[in-house]
Amino acid sequence: MDLTDILIMLLKAVVVVVLVMAIAGYSVVGERKVASWAQGRLGPNRTTIPLLGSIPVIGRILTRLGIFQLPADGAKFLFKEEPLPGHVNKFYYILAPIISFLPPMIILTVLPYGQFVKDGVMEAVALSQTDVGILFVMAVSSISVYGLILAGWAANSKFPFLGGIRASSQMISYELCIGLSLLPVFMWTGGTLDLFAVVQAQGGVLFGESIGLPKWFIIYQPLSALLYLVALFAETNRLPFDMPESETDLVGGFHTEYGAFKFGLFFVGEYAHMVVGSAIFSIVFLGGWSIPFLPLSAYPEGILGALLSVVVLAAKVIFLLFFFMWVRWTLPRFRYDQVMNLGWKVLMPLAVANLLAYMVIMAIMPGALL
Amino acid sequence: MAESADKLISVFVDGIEVKVSPGTNMIEAAHKAGVEVPHYCYHSHLSVAGNCRMCLVEMGTPGVDRNTRQPILGPDGKQVIQWMPKPTIACATNATPGLHIRTTSKIVKDCREGIMEFLLVNHPLDCPICDQAGECHLQEYATDYGRGYSRYVEDKNVKPKRTMIGPRVILDNERCILCGRCVRFCKEIAKDEVLGFTERGSHSTIACFPGKTLDNNYSLNVVDLCPVGALTSTDFRFKMRVWFLKETPSICTESSTGVNTTVWSREGVIYRITPRRNDAVNDTWMSDSGRVLYKQVAAENRSTAYAIEGRPVQAAEAVAALADTLSKAKGVAFLASGKSSVEEMYLLKKLVAAVPAGTKAVHLVPHVDKGDDFLISADRNPNTRGALLTGLVKGLESAKCESLLPMVQEGSIDTLVSLNECAGVCGLGREELKKLQYVYLGTHYCETSQYANIEVPLLTVFEKDGSFVNQQFRLQKFSQAVPGPEGVMSDRAFIFATLAKLGGKGPRNASAEAVWESMAADIPQFAGISFASIPAEGRPIDGSAFASQPFAEGKNLHFSA
Amino acid sequence: MMHDVLFYLFAAMTLAPALLLVCSRNTVNAAMLMIVSFIGAASLFALLQAYLLAVLQVMVYAGAVVVLFLFIIMLLDVGHEGRLRAALSKLVAPLAFFAALGCCSVLAILSGRGGEAPAGLEASPAASAESFGMLLFTKYQLAFELTGFLLLAAMVGVIFISRRAIPAGNRTEGKE
Amino acid sequence: MAIKVLHRKPLTLAERTYILPILSGLRITLRNMIKAPVTLEYPEEKPAIPKGYRGVPTLVKDPNGREKCVSCQLCEFVCPPKAIRITPGEIVDPANAHVEKAPKDFELNMLRCIYCGLCEEVCPEQAIVLQDIYSMNSETREEIVLHKDKLYELGGTLPDAHFKWDKKKKAADEAAHGGHH
Amino acid sequence: MLPVALNHYLIVAALLFCTGFAGVLLRRNVIVVFMCLELMLNAANIALVAFSRYNATVERPMMDGNVFVFFVITVAAAEVATGLAIIVALYRRRGTVMADDLTALKK
Incomplete structure (x- = not known):
């Protein structure tokens, strides 16, 4: 591994982080837009930037779309006074937002973003490829709960503390479901835990051209997909599962005592988490960058194909992000005991039953459906 | 009122039996039964005029057969009540045994309604402007007994407004309901006949006698007396609505009479002072000169800051400096003041005892002026008796400060502490004071305070609580109405802190309660008294031990005695 | 390196x-x-x-x-925690014992075999998930099943222990 | 009164899965997203002020430009958040001296005002009126404490129903020129 | 700096074990004692993985050590759950988690 390799890897990493952060950042604006649409409002439509905003037609359209809201919000978070309440545990108070921000960033390293075909050999567009891919993802995302717990505890006041407690038990409860709902998929793909292999298994068309369903796992295993989706909502603390935050009963939950940049880290961290979660869902259940009814080999060779595949995956991720927001502005929050009941008494047994069912299916007709 | 039980007679007010002494009028009897009879012209301390007609009630007497002089008995075996066919005025009718009064019957209600309607016919109804609004009987009775709407469609009478009938009193003729309380007050109490009725019919009005003005020192009492807003005080006029004002019971410091007063303040600003009824001291009157004493709170020469050698300091530094000065002094003279409260005098006595100096002298500066034989006595110190009772001075004669000047001149005194007294009254001038360590404690600056080494601001009577003993040896307490200047300790707290700094013995803390605990133990006349237990109308103290003292009043000045 | x-x-x-x-x-x-x-x-x-x-x-x-x-x-x-468990003086003996034990084991390890890697180490394959699975379901199947059973037992035990104890005579229906 | 116990309808199986209700909810929000917004774009588009709207309390003058307020301080008394502070004063202008009283200063703290309208309701002279001003703001705390001048400027003129200026004056003049009635 | 070999891992394991044991002895808080127990288990795990790795050859990829660690982790998880449940029960009953205060049997 020489210096150029390292530099190239660094460059790739920077590109990935910048892209994902951009998506995460704009999903903040997107969230506000979706919320306002769902509520019959306009949403952010005023913020403008001197030169860009005054371009005759485009500038106005961009302004009305709220495109410039993001830099404004970002600048606000950066330049606001950084409060450090006197009663907090300072070390953990500062550490918590960093911890909650890091896991999604780490997970980015093992996700495949597309394919790159060169001389007939298909490679993943990824920062690194490991054969324990999905396990790594789960291991790292299980760390992210510490951000919330520590924030709740370090803030040294009631509401954040309750938020922290809720976060910890909710995370533990739904992590099981995540694992169990993903297992059948990886059993199906023949034992590999590699995410790239999962995508590859989803290219092509199911049941031949006559019926014509994309060969995605959401078609094979709808229950797994549903379970994972629900658990994903819980893991990313999105409504209807935003127990740790639940602003109506806990003020702001774990981040009640946070402001300015540290709050911004939590905020962006949550959206980064959503982006990563959507990416995993797309990769595992929505065929990654596969286009319905087309085999993966339909992508052209070289950079163009790679870019196309990345764009397709990004489109799926963005749709899922929209779905996240759509659900948020539709459903009310569950009660805490309902969350726990759902996790342990509904999702867990369902996931186990689902796993057993696919075990039986695969034992009876091994490889029949692939 | 001395009422021996066997002389009392039974009166029935709306069926409630009350025992009253013979000769009590029906308003007082009803009041005793807890029933209010509305009235304008009647006043408990003035003669009865009976011209407002508001107090009309129904009365009935037990039936007696004219011929046989036997009681007429009803079917139930009880004496029949013979009700008068017409209502009578309650103020001018005295109670007789077995008298029955109805205050809620239809006739009474109709009467009151009618009277109210007549009174309001020419009343301008300018309550939004009127200063009486909020304590106006016309307002109160109109809501309680009035009709609620007007049937009068003609133009109302127009009479002069803003007539100056005296330097301190303004008359609004339109509002006057001709009750005549003011006329009677001038004649009976102030003994200065100035006011009378003039004109006829609906143009009848109050006016000064030609060539006279209402300018005696008790003129403002007519403003209090006036049940409506016809007579208003120039001083209080348009200043503040009464419903905003907080009432604080206080004592007038004008003289040793100890007139009971109410201080009316809002948010730390005093707006007026009115008399508080105390039949043993001042009935319901007070002097005009006593009413303006609140202006000393915001006076120009008011002392508001502690200073050592002219340098402004915090209270704690002043305490330390005073304690230091006292502990170093060889001979100390104290100029005590008869304006201090009993508690302060007691603490001062403790402070004197704690001073280690060899020569110690305490002087009480007398302030004697001519009394008016009514509510202003010759002794203008409100608390001369307190100084004797607490033992601050042994006798009035020995406490006079004529001896101070020679002591200063011969040098046996090197420190002078004057409390609310100007050293000048004892003949001390600039040269003498320059020689001394001079500590001036006072509410206001005086001509010698500029020579003080230590200046200490004190609080006026409105800014602190405490008690005075008046000329009748009546212990009366006053409460704090407004806060003192910022950063100024209360007089008691300051003396207490100095005492504590000197290591002297005293009460457990500076609160009035604690000082009274200590005083009740120390002083035989105060035994068993606590600050909270002093009633609003005061409490007589045994002053027989001081009978031989040469008091300035000469005689006990309670005007009714 | x-x-x-x-x-x-x-x-x-x-x-x-x-x-x-x-x-x-x-x-x-x-x-x-x-x-x-x-x-x-x-x-x-x-x-x-x-x-x-x-x-x-x-x-x-x-x-x-x-x-x-x-x-x-x-x-x-x-x-x-206000203070450590006991006065340090009481713990001198056991601590010294374990310090000695630690030292001994370190010495023993240093002096013993294993100072250098065996031949073929570099080339030997990493522990893959697949080989793990193979071993678990063949050679260690009994242990695997037992562990599963242990987990179940532990779960039941935990639920039982952490049940909120209701004092006898104070049981009310639906209070849980 | 009899108590009627209502039982909630038990959920059907489809409802109990949550999926179908959630989907129908998603459909509703989606439909909303497509619809045009119902909000006003405030600074450009102004809302229509309904009758009886309670905006910023203002002081009004009569058509002859004379103060209606006589500083009776009833509004100060009734004001629940104590936003009003009046310094009463006397009218010195001899022509109008018969009205006697007018505020020397009328202080209205808009940081405190809760727009309850009690001051308007209690005013015996109809001098304080909550009109249609709904956006009162400033850059400093001092500025938003409105004083007499500002309040009259905001309030403008409203017809006088009391005639205290003219009717009384006429009567007083007549009385002064002799003759009862 | 010595080239790292099996010994180094074993030394780390031994030190970690002793640290954990010292913690078990010294600490009063049952929860911390429990954490120290976990440290000791981890020490064993490191040793096992190291043995497994350093005894492997191309022909004979010794996986047994790793599998053993797998079991240790599993059992440790079960143990933690049970242990913490016991601590919670203890706390509810006694209001303390300090080992020194749990002396019912001494009296």
Whole structure:
């Protein structure tokens, strides 16, 4: 591994982080837009930037779309006074937002973003490829709960503390479901835990051209997909599962005592988490960058194909992000005991039953459906 | 009122039996039964005029057969009540045994309604402007007994407004309901006949006698007396609505009479002072000169800051400096003041005892002026008796400060502490004071305070609580109405802190309660008294031990005695 | 060389937090230190090419066990520990014993075999998930099943123990 | 009164899965997203002020430009958040001296005002009126404490129903020129 | 700096074990004692993985040590759950988690 390799890897990493952060950042604006649409409002439509905003037609359209809201919000978070309440545990108070921000960033390293075909050999567009891919993802995302717990505890006041407690038990409860709902998929793909292999298994068309369903796992295993989706909502603390935050009963939950940049880290961290979660869902259940009814080999060779595949995956991720927001502005929050009941008494047994069912299916007709 | 039980007679007010002494009028009897009879012209301390007609009630007497002089008995075996066919005025009718009064019957209600309607016919109804609004009987009775709407469609009478009938009193003729309380007050109490009725019919009005003005020192009492807003005080006029004002019971410091007063303040600003009824001291009157004493709170020469050698300091530094000065002094003279409260005098006595100096002298500066034989006595110190009772001075004669000047001149005194007294009254001038360590404690600056080494601001009577003993040896307490200047300790707290700094013995803390605990133990006349237990109308103290003292009043000045 | 540097780094990352944990008065600090120590151990596993174990270590310990610890710490609101368990004088003997034991084992290890890697080490394959699975379901099947049973038993036990104890005679229906 | 116990309808199986209700909810929000917004774009588009709207309390003058307020301080008394502070004063202008009283200063703290309208309701002279001003703001705390001048400027003129200026004056003049009635 | 070999891992394991044991002895807080127990288990895990790794050859990829660690982790998880449940029960009953205060049997 020489210096150029390292530099190239660094460059790739920077590109990935910048892209994902951009998506995460704009999903903040997107969230506000979706919320306002769902509520019959306009949403952010005023913020403008001197030169860009005054371009005759485009500038106005961009302004009305709220495109410039993001830099404004970002600048606000950066330049606001950084409060450090006197009663907090300072070390953990500062550490918590960093911890909650890091896991999604780490997970980015093992996700495949597309394919790159060169001389007939298909490679993943990824920062690194490991054969324990999905396990790594789960291991790292299980760390992210510490951000919330520590924030709740370090803030040294009631509401954040309750938020922290809720976060910890909710995370533990739904992590099981995540694992169990993903297992059948990886059993199906023949034992590999590699995410790239999962995508590859989803290219092509199911049941031949006559019926014509994309060969995605959401078609094979709808229950797994549903379970994972629900658990994903819980893991990313999105409504209807935003127990740790639940602003109506806990003020702001774990981040009640946070402001300015540290709050911004939590905020962006949550959206980064959503982006990563959507990416995993797309990769595992929505065929990654596969286009319905087309085999993966339909992508052209070289950079163009790679870019196309990345764009397709990004489109799926963005749709899922929209779905996240759509659900948020539709459903009310569950009660805490309902969350726990759902996790342990509904999702867990369902996931186990689902796993057993696919075990039986695969034992009876091994490889029949692939 | 001395009422021996066997002389009392039974009166029935709306069926409630009350025992009253013979000769009590029906308003007082009803009041005793807890029933209010509305009235304008009647006043408990003035003669009865009976011209407002508001107090009309129904009365009935037990039936007696004219011929046989036997009681007429009803079917139930009880004496029949013979009700008068017409209502009578309650103020001018005295109670007789077995008298029955109805205050809620239809006739009474109709009467009151009618009277109210007549009174309001020419009343301008300018309550939004009127200063009486909020304590106006016309307002109160109109809501309680009035009709609620007007049937009068003609133009109302127009009479002069803003007539100056005296330097301190303004008359609004339109509002006057001709009750005549003011006329009677001038004649009976102030003994200065100035006011009378003039004109006829609906143009009848109050006016000064030609060539006279209402300018005696008790003129403002007519403003209090006036049940409506016809007579208003120039001083209080348009200043503040009464419903905003907080009432604080206080004592007038004008003289040793100890007139009971109410201080009316809002948010730390005093707006007026009115008399508080105390039949043993001042009935319901007070002097005009006593009413303006609140202006000393915001006076120009008011002392508001502690200073050592002219340098402004915090209270704690002043305490330390005073304690230091006292502990170093060889001979100390104290100029005590008869304006201090009993508690302060007691603490001062403790402070004197704690001073280690060899020569110690305490002087009480007398302030004697001519009394008016009514509510202003010759002794203008409100608390001369307190100084004797607490033992601050042994006798009035020995406490006079004529001896101070020679002591200063011969040098046996090197420190002078004057409390609310100007050293000048004892003949001390600039040269003498320059020689001394001079500590001036006072509410206001005086001509010698500029020579003080230590200046200490004190609080006026409105800014602190405490008690005075008046000329009748009546212990009366006053409460704090407004806060003192910022950063100024209360007089008691300051003396207490100095005492504590000197290591002297005293009460457990500076609160009035604690000082009274200590005083009740120390002083035989105060035994068993606590600050909270002093009633609003005061409490007589045994002053027989001081009978031989040469008091300035000469005689006990309670005007009714 | 890289391997060596990483080893020392990870060893320090494992040991230093462990030491601090033993000294830490604050229970939450202790838990956080434990995570760091576990991640250090996981890194050592990765260094030993046991990637699956490394990930499992992070997932199970950092992801679940310490969260559970934190949850309990916060739930019980334990607070700070005033002093150590006993006077140090009482502990001199056992501590010395274990210090000696540690020294001995270190010496023994240093003096014994294993100072150098056996031949063929570099080439030997990493512990893959697949080989893990093979072993678990063949050679160690009984143990695997027993562990599963143990987990079930533990779960039932935990639910039983952590049930809120209702004093006898005070039982009300639906109060749970 | 009899108590009627209502039982919630038990959920059907489809409802109990949550999926179908959630989907129908998603459909509703989606439909909303497509619809045009119902909000006003405030600074450009102004809302229509309904009758009886309670905006910023203002002081009004009569058509002859004379103060209606006589500083009776009833509004100060009734004001629940104590936003009003009046310094009463006397009218010195001899022509109008018969009205006697007018505020020397009228202080209205808009940081405190809760727009309850009690001051308007209690005012015996109809001098304080909550009109249609709904956006009162400033850059400093001092500025938003409105004083007499500002309040009259905001309030403008409203017809006088009391005639205290003219009717009384006429009567007083007549009385002064002799003759009862 | 010695080239890292099996010994180094074993030393780390031994030190970690002793640290954990010292913690078990010294600490009063049962929760921390429990954490120290986990440290000791981890020490064993490191040793096992190291043995497994350093005894492997191309022909004979010794996985047994790793599998053993797998079991240890599993059992440790079960142990933590049970242990913490016991601590919670203890706390509910006694209001303390300090080992010194749990002396019912002494009296």
